[in-house]
Amino acid sequence: MTVPTVYIVGAGLSGMALAESLSRPERGVPIRIVLLEGRPNPGGRVSSYRETYTGQWVDNGQHLFMDVYSSMLSFLDRLGTRNRVVFPSPFSIELLDGKDKSHIFRIDPKLGRIGGLLGVLSFSGLSLGSRLSMLKAGSRMSSGALKEETVDHLDARTFLLQSGATPESIERFWELLIVSATNLSSPDVSAALLLRILRETLFGPRGSSLIGWSSVSHRELVIDPALTLFERRGGEVRLKSAVAKISLSDNRVRSMVVGDQELNLSPNDHLVLAMPPWSLEKVLPIEMMDGELCQNIMRISFFSGIVSIHLWFSGPVDLPSIGGFMSGPIHWVFNKDRMLHPEIPEEKRPDGKNYLDVAYGGEEGRRSAGTFLSLTVSGVDGRDETSDEEWVQRALLAVERFSGLHPLPDLLHHRVIRERMSTPILGPGQSLYRPSNQTGVSNMWLCGDTTDTGLPATMESAVRSAHVLAEILVRGLLPGGGRK
Ligand SMILES: Cc1cc2nc3c(=O)[nH]c(=O)nc-3n(C[C@H](O)[C@H](O)[C@H](O)COP(=O)(O)OP(=O)(O)OC[C@H]3O[C@@H](n4cnc5c(N)ncnc54)[C@H](O)[C@@H]3O)c2cc1C
Structure with missing residues (x-):
């Protein structure tokens, strides 16, 4: 019999965690794993971009961790990057x-x-x-x-x-x-x-x-280490490979369109859709549209956005790592300089100087290094049309209020990132509609933060969903495994 192939569609956190888990050599499962991602860049909602202004990897938005994120942290353990997450x-x-x-x-x-x-x-x-x-x-x-x-x-x-x-x-x-x-x-x-x-x-x-954060970008924390490890174990990653039309026969996935090519699945192959509900509803097979699963997915396909406003100033703006606003309109201000340098104490030195300024080589050094702040607004309507200028003005006002600095140092550069589809709207009663990893189609599975983990749609939920599915798949794929 040929070695089964598991196609994982979506190189977001859940897809990457599933790829890592299934490809562990100690499992002894004879499989080929192919990770298909529609976009040119992997990571999904935990992504980073190369900031032209600084030349560094910068995240799409600040992600916070909890020390109870057991699945996410064990995934980072496997990647060897857990020590990059700090929990003060x-x-x-x-x-x-x-x-x-x-x-x-x-x-x-x-x-x-x-x-x-x-x-x-x-x-x-x-x-x-x-x-x-x-x-x-x-x-x-x-x-x-x-x-x-x-x-x-x-x-x-x-x-x-x-x-x-x-x-x-x-x-x-x-x-x-x-x-x-x-x-x-x-x-x-x-x-x-x-x-x-x-x-x-x-x-x-x-x-x-405890609440914590990564001291490096998503790219360095998860994306590069996960894909490198996966490829080293023989896995295959294909970017710019959007999956479209999935065809069934006899309650099995027989083929799917990837890019402009049709890909046939062998009888013992599996397909995992590791994507959020609003993407799922576009790819699920047409014959499933009237079924309960599709109806439920459509009920939870509404989304809520997050806007991140990254600001680079010409000089020091003395803020704590995390500052919150009790009355909006901005929710959080993150001092990225501090978060990316957790080794530098937050408090002032006995001589009244700021440790961060000293680390940057005194006030002069700090002035040239500038200050990188990121502000977050959660729960933004996906259709919001506030302009970049307006977001930046709101953010500057918030920084002034928090720092008490009037005027602020010059704003050298800014970037507004709108993640319109950040999380699904899980309102009252909606947990009833969250799908499990099973689809009712014998070789098609779901994975991602919106499956029925009972958690809000978070990194932990995405990885937990992947780890639960990995165990189900491994049981079925091992010779003499649990599949009926
Ligand atoms: C700005 C922001 C801040 C956040 N802050 C936090 C936080 O502080 N703490 C926390 O725990 N969580 C946070 N989250 C939520 C967290 O990022 C998500 O829960 C998690 O990343 C979801 O991962 P996923 O794999 O389920 O889905 P996704 O990341 O959405 O991955 C799905 C992947 O599938 C791909 N895809 C979709 N359709 C197709 C197709 N047809 N063919 C091929 N590929 C396809 C997509 O391109 C994507 O890469 C935040 C999210 C955002 C956007």
Whole structure:
């Protein structure tokens, strides 16, 4: 019998993680794996571009990690790049309120669940009544008696209010957390997703989890290492290979169009569609269109966008690694200089100088190096038509507010990146429609952040979906495996 081929369509995070997992030599699975990507560049929603202004790889948008991202971090372990993700501990974020007053939210995970409790109680951005309401809501949400499926029909805002949260705590705290974790505002997102996020992060068995970031670009962290490893193991990567018409017969995929060529699948070959719902609905076989799977996929094919505004200044702008805005319109400002140089302490030196300035060779060196900031707006309507100039103006105002600098150093360069299709809209009740890895077609599978992992559409969900599917496929592909 010929060695089976697994075609993986989509070199995003889930496709790359699946390729890595299936190609592990220790699995002893005799297969050929072909990774097909429609675009000229791999990575999907975790991509990097070569910034002409600096010559460096710069990401499409800031991605944050949690130390509970077990699947994603184990993938990075395999690639040998996990040490590039930093998790400052204790973790503190500076948040600016609508009156430009700053408040620190600090969590010390060493204190377990008490750490989260103390973080909330000492957060000066909320009235005492609201802080207590957060504890009340938190205690309800962390109780095992409350099942996620029983609140999936509710939106997160209604659920929080029912759990005792005050409107002030929602507007000044929960909203920022929810839009950042789900890319949707609280009235649009399922309460079950909020519950899952909080249980995996703030109310985890070990207490609160830490937030971290990569100190290198997506390209260096995942894309190049994953594809290099995969090719070294004998895998094949084909870019600019968009898959179109998939044809079935006898409930099997018989062929598909790749670019302008038809590719036939042998009886023991498999096809994995590692792509988001809005891409899936364009390629699924015509005879499946009336079926439940396609109908469900169409229900979750609506998307929410993220706008990233990258700014390069002529001189220092002294900001923490992560700064949040409690009242929008920008949600976060990231000091990329600090994030890309985690070895440099955030606090000032005893002589009052900034460690980052010193590392750059004093004020002169820093002036020539400039400052690279990236600002993020989540939950942006995919049809938003705000101009680049308008986004940049909003971003500059936000930087002024956070830094207190008037005027700011000269803006040398900017880039506005609109990821209109950043995440699917997983509103109340929509978890019912998230597909599993199975399609009902015997050799066709799904993979990606929107499959039914129960998590919001995140890097962790994408990789978890890939790892679950890898186990199913390996069981079936091994001689004498579980396939009936
Ligand atoms: C700006 C931004 C910020 C984000 N921030 C975070 C964050 O802080 N934390 C977090 O955990 N997650 C974050 N995410 C979400 C995270 O990036 C995604 O959940 C994850 O990358 C999804 O991976 P995927 O493989 O499921 O899908 P994708 O990355 O969408 O990959 C699908 C791939 O399939 C390809 N494809 C589609 N159709 C075809 C076709 N017909 N033929 C061939 N190829 C095709 C696409 O080109 C793409 O490369 C963010 C996303 C964005 C855009």
